[in-house]
Amino acid sequence: MARAEKVGVSQAKMAYRGLRDWLEQVDRMGELLRVSGVHWDREMGAMTQMLTESSKGMAPAILFDEVPGYPQGFRTLYGQFSSIKRVALTLGLPLEYERKVDIVKAYHGRMQNMALVKPKVVKQGPILDHVLEGDKVDVLKFPVPLHHELDKSRYLGTADLVITKDPDSDWYNLGAYRCQVYDGKTIGCQITEGKHGRIHRDTYFERGQNVKVVVVCGQDPLLYMLSASPLPKGVSEYDFAGGIRGEPIEVVQGPYTGFPIPADAEIAVEGEMIPGQVKPEGPFGEWMGYYSDDVVPRPYINVKTVLYRDHPILTCAPQHKPVDETGLLKGIAGAAEIWKALEACGLPDILGVWNHEGGPATRFTVIQIRQRYPGHARNVLHVAANCSAGAYNGKWTVVVDDDIDCSDIDQVLWAMSTRFDPVADIDVVQKAWSSGRDPMYLPGNFNNRILIDACIPYDRKLKGKFSTVVDVSPELRAKLKAKWSSIFAKYAV
Ligand SMILES: Cc1cc2nc3c(=O)[nH]c(=O)nc-3n(C[C@H](O)[C@H](O)[C@H](O)COP(=O)(O)O)c2cc1C
Structure with missing residues (x-):
């Protein structure tokens, strides 16, 4: 039977700032696994699945370093959200809960009357540590994984956020959409019908216009979480994140697009999609646990700039047969x-x-x-x-x-x-x-x-006419718990 709820609405400030601080906190919670030497070619994705699939919500976040063929410090991060504690940390909610649904209740409570807070544009940020343009552009500078054994390409974007702008307003949408790598200067972007980024994209195309886009793949976990959430049309995930955080998200202006890019992001790729330019996209292991989609021609992004900070972390979420890290x-x-x-x-x-x-x-x-x-x-x-x-x-x-x-x-x-x-x-x-x-x-x-x-x-x-449930009353439960506390503590009931 459902028990009394413990978690209320948190008034607490966010306990972390940005991905790196989040990682430190997760480490302190004992939920970060650091592994060196695992290959980008199918090994990182497979290891994540094996550690997550039957973990019952206890799988660690996994930070891979010393990836063969890449300099030390060029890392990947998998499994950000495979425990409720880490979701709670990200949303600034209490880390302890009794029933799983209590965290939804707390998040729902937090959203009531929450004011949106617009991002703040700043001149500098770690994302501008390195800016590659022209011939220097190469997205394979990072240890981009081949995630699943039957995938045919490496995917730069999975746990990412793709920024598009509404052609008729100042609404910047952030959506987590997958991005296949064709070569160092060309990447895909699969946006399903009805998603906000898709509506933006198709509206530009209908007008015969190119679509500017930024793919951020390494960012504050709150921004990633909101990018993968069904927020209402017209609401920018930046403003929503600012509301949750209680202060604006700091952004720099992208040198090519002029779009707001999180100042503390790890990796960001700016580019453009051109009407009529398509390439076959997929196959990719899908979130429902199958290779269900056909390989079909889809618009792709011509990459114009690559921005990254020192020792960048590429965030990944391959998804697979349940239970997965998303x-x-x-x-x-x-x-x-x-x-x-x-x-x-x-x-x-x-x-x-x-x-x-x-x-x-x-x-x-x-x-x-x-x-x-x-x-x-x-x-x-x-x-x-x-x-x-x-x-x-x-x-x-x-x-x-x-x-x-x-x-x-x-x-x-x-x-x-x-x-x-x-x-x-x-x-x-x-x-x-x-x-x-x-x-x-x-x-x-x-x-x-x-x-x-x-x-x-x-x-x-x-009318009280349904059969009576066989259960222990709250009074008897409380009495037995008080009397035999060590037994109940041992079996965690
Ligand atoms: C790891 C991950 C990968 C995703 N990949 C895609 C994708 O490739 N295409 C897509 O349309 N949605 C994808 N989604 C779902 C969208 O991010 C989600 O529907 C989100 O609400 C879209 O944003 P929007 O509502 O602003 O369009 C993915 C979600 C996650 C967590």
Whole structure:
């Protein structure tokens, strides 16, 4: 059964500044693994998968150094967000929690009434330590990995942020989109239909204009996290990060694009996409754990400048069969946005939202509610599955009662197995927003998805007519815990 919640909204200031400080803190928490001598050619990606897949949220962040063929200090970082503690550190939230969903609750609380803070332009920053232009441009200066065994190319951008500008306003969007390396001066950029960067790009192309773009691949983990989150249209991840941080993000102006680039970033690549210029992109091991997408021609970036700081860290997130190092990142940020959307639609008594790591993430969403009226559960299901944070590539949306911890998969399965009727409690949404990343996508890139009402039927709940749950009462729990504290402490219950 769900227990009392411990985590409230943190008023604390962010406990770190930038990626390097974050790494020091993670090291102090005992969650950083430093490894030397691992090869960029499939070894780093495979080692990350092996350390993460069955770690149950305990995998370390992995900093690889002395990569064969590269100078010492040219490092890569994998697995930034494979523990909830590291997600909490990044968002400035308490590090301890009782239920996993408590962190979504705390993040959701933090976002209430949060003012956006615009970035501050500064003249200098470590990202300008080295500026390569013209013939000197070479993205393979860094130990860019071949992540998965069946990939055919190295990918510079995975745990990155791609900056594009809205052609009609000052909105700079930051999105994590993958970037294949074709050669030292040419990289890909796969942006799925409907994503903000894609809408920006396509709008320029429709007008016959080139698209300026910056790919940052080594940055404050908060910026990366927000770049991979479904923030609303028109909201810059810079402003949102400033709001969370309580102070502006410092940026320098890119020498080629003039775009704001985080002043303390590790590596940034500026360039341009030209309408009609395409190259085959992929194959790449996808986030759902398959090689599901076809290799298709996609626009690419002509690289104009390469900026990097001394001893740069290339951040990576190859993704693979669950559980992977991005499940929590996508899950927590996405769940908080779904929660926000449910409340914005006026739906009462939302107690929790969790995207399950094994789904992965947004493929399996569970919402916990206190039922208030007949039809409440169905209301919640349809909004959660169709709001912009829940719509992309969802598959299962489940609603459970207040006594079920939505972040505990065993409790969710119990509710689905005992409070659910297959004839009455399923709705299906057809032709929903999907992409080639889904191995079950339908012609036209749609998918179908399932909504499961696993709440006790409202009228039976109201009349107290549902079977009584076999459980230990809170009073007896407290009494036994007090009396036999050493036993309960040993077994951590
Ligand atoms: C490691 C990682 C890699 C990702 N790669 C891509 C990608 O190649 N293309 C894409 O469209 N989305 C990708 N995503 C998902 C987007 O970053 C996410 O949908 C984000 O909300 C997009 O930003 P936007 O909403 O501003 O467009 C990736 C996410 C992560 C965590």
